[in-house]
Amino acid sequence: MxxxxxxxxxxxxxxxxxxxxxxxxxxxxxxxxxxxxxxxxxxxxxxxxxxxxxxxxxxxxxxxxxxxxxxxxxxxxxxxxxxxxxxxxxxxxxxxxxxxxxxxxxxxxxxxxxxxxxxxLDCVRVRRLHAAADISQQTAATYPLQTGESDRQRLQIMSSIYDPATKDFLRRYLPTEGRILEVGSGHGQIACWMATGSPRSTVMGLDICPNQIDLATSAAQQLGLTNLTFRVGDAIRFPDALRSEGAFDLITCRFTLLHINERTEAIQALLTQLSPSGTLVMEEPSLASLFSVPAVAGFEQANALMMAYGWINGIDYDCVEDIWSIVTGLDVNVKEARFSQPTVWRKEHKEVVYLSFQQFRPQLIKRGLIDDERAETIAQSLAREFMDDTVISGGLRTLQIAISPRGERP
Ligand SMILES: C[S@@+](CC[C@H](N)C(=O)[O-])C[C@H]1O[C@@H](n2cnc3c(N)ncnc32)[C@H](O)[C@@H]1O
The missing domain is CATH 3.90.79.10 (Nucleoside Triphosphate Pyrophosphohydrolase)
Known part of the structure; x- marks a missing residue:
């Protein structure tokens, strides 16, 4: 033999x-x-x-x-x-x-x-098929998370973990009066905050998913925000109607380029929608930055699997390096850049990891990255070991970056 x-x-x-x-x-x-x-x-x-x-x-x-x-x-x-x-x-x-x-x-x-x-390998074949597919169909096919009501709890937790640092950065670029756009606005928490904080501005939220837009619209109505609207649209293929309504003074996105593999095209598309003195503020994470103290096997495995899911769909969830290299290769002024990484230690915040994994789980199984038994062991580890009071973790490290078209003084 x-x-x-x-x-x-x-x-x-x-x-x-x-x-x-x-x-x-x-x-x-x-x-x-x-x-x-x-x-x-x-x-x-x-x-x-x-x-x-x-x-x-x-x-x-x-x-x-x-x-x-x-x-x-x-x-x-x-x-x-x-x-x-x-x-x-x-x-x-x-x-x-x-x-x-x-x-x-x-x-x-x-x-x-x-x-x-x-x-x-099945997963490589899937990736090749996706590479040939239409961009927006690909986004719809590969977006691993649920949308609308089914993702309400998870996005609320994300919001309470990440909003303080996002707002701290974003408020420096909020115009007193102007046109503001949030791309990938999800359930609209940040758009609502901008519309409240800059009442003389008009704010628009754009999201590819109609479910998200429905929830965001009802949130804005409940708050009585008349300077805020939401529309369905793609960050890369900008709706013509929107284009004809004029340039924006501030465009922002958070945790959205993370899900798009044509990041250069998306950033370029957003820059073309800015007024000459406008600012594009992006905040995007590196999934590889998550860690727990002490290390919990289920937590590490869940994160590695989510990274692998991104990879087989042609998306690098470790997107900080990618965005920085795209930005430095473009003809833009970098006005400000900083890293942010919250500590995730409260039980009600740590739960976001279990919720995210459970949403990814059917996709991981479908793509052959894991079987159901293994997925259950990881879910149990996240629900028990990781939730123990003796475990604290670092949330996603994000790159917060503000850029403007060249010509404007930084
Ligand atoms: C993880 S959520 C983040 C939502 C929100 N920005 C926040 O930070 O809470 C990502 C959002 O981006 C949207 N999205 C994904 N790809 C998109 C695209 N190509 N154009 C517009 N929105 C997109 C998804 O539908 C989802 O609502």
């Missing part, structure tokens, strides 16, 4: 983890089981030794007999792995690592047997 080697397929935000061997070829982490060792145990040991990462779950994907080097065949056994770990540390066995997007072009030094296996 051919020798056996177990191989880990681990998704990060930029793709699948490959390591560079002494032949300068890229390979999946893993190796040979030792005498008496099971395949999964061998995988856990090899990945820990080679990369310093802890595998938390493994799911068998398949096996292939492959000619690793001319004349030498090995039976490769592939597992999809979830993992945790403080950082990736390579052993002397490998000289470098890369996260590779296998839905794009194959690097020359990546053997085709790895490439073909990874390309045929």
């Amino acid at each position: 051919e020798p056996v080697s177990v191989k880990a397929i681990m998704f990060g935000p930029r793709g699948i983890l490959f390591v560079k061997n002494p032949r300068d070829d890229l390979e999946l982490p893993g190796g040979r089981p030792e005498a008496g060792e099971g395949l999964e145990a061998a995988l856990v040991r090899e990945v820990s030794e080679e990369c310093g990462l802890d595998i938390t779950t493994t799911s068998y994907l398949g096996s292939r007999s492959c000619e690793i080097i001319p004349g030498r065949r090995v039976l490769l056994v592939f597992f999809l792995c979830e993992f945790t770990g403080q950082g990736l540390t390579l052993s002397e066995e490998h000289s470098a690592y890369e996260w590779i997007d296998v839905a794009t072009e194959k690097p020359e030094n990546l053997p085709s047997f790895y490439w073909e296996f990874c390309q045929n």
Whole structure:
């Protein structure tokens, strides 16, 4: 029989983890089981030794007999792995690592047997299909959260965690009188606050989802805000009617570009709607910034799975770096930029993690990232271990950034 080697397929935000061997070829982490060792145990040991990462779950994907080097065949056994770990540390066995997007072009030094296996994974095929699809259909197909009434409780908690810092930043750019637009306005908390704080301005909330617009509109009516309206529309394909009504003095969005993979196009589209002295204020997070003290396995696994869901849909939920590099590549003035990260320690706030995971859960199962039994274990860990009074956590670190078209003084 051919020798056996177990191989880990681990998704990060930029793709699948490959390591560079002494032949300068890229390979999946893993190796040979030792005498008496099971395949999964061998995988856990090899990945820990080679990369310093802890595998938390493994799911068998398949096996292939492959000619690793001319004349030498090995039976490769592939597992999809979830993992945790403080950082990736390579052993002397490998000289470098890369996260590779296998839905794009194959690097020359990546053997085709790895490439073909990874390309045929269900999740990669789904991603390729989505890449070819229409942008707005894609947003609708990949937006993982519920909308309308079913997301009311979660968005209310999000609002009480994140609103203080958002308002603190945004109030510096709120005009006393002008036109204001919030894109991806959700249930309208921030739009209502802006309309109240700047009564001589007209405020508009735009959201792709009609359910959200219904709830936001009734919130504005209950508050008696006559300077605030909400409309259904896409942040990228700006409604013509809106365009013809004039430029905006302030455009803002929060936790919205997070769900859009054409971020450059979205930011450019928003800039074209600004008046020459207008400001675009964005606040978007990095999902990878979440942590708990002490570490809770279910919390780490839930976050890793949500990141992986984004990746297979072509969306990097670690979007701080992405937004900063887009902004610095555009012809704009950066007026102000800062990071914000709230501490999430009250029980009523910590519950948001369970609620978010439960909303993602059917999507994670549908995309084959997890089975129901595993999802239930994570949900239980979030409902019990993570909710314990001895656990505190860092919420999403966000980048708050205010930019204006070039020409205006910063
Ligand atoms: C996570 S919610 C955030 C809501 C609100 N901004 C807040 O911070 O509470 C994201 C919102 O963006 C909307 N959205 C997603 N993609 C969009 C797009 N392409 N154009 C407009 N809205 C979009 C969703 O419908 C959802 O209401």
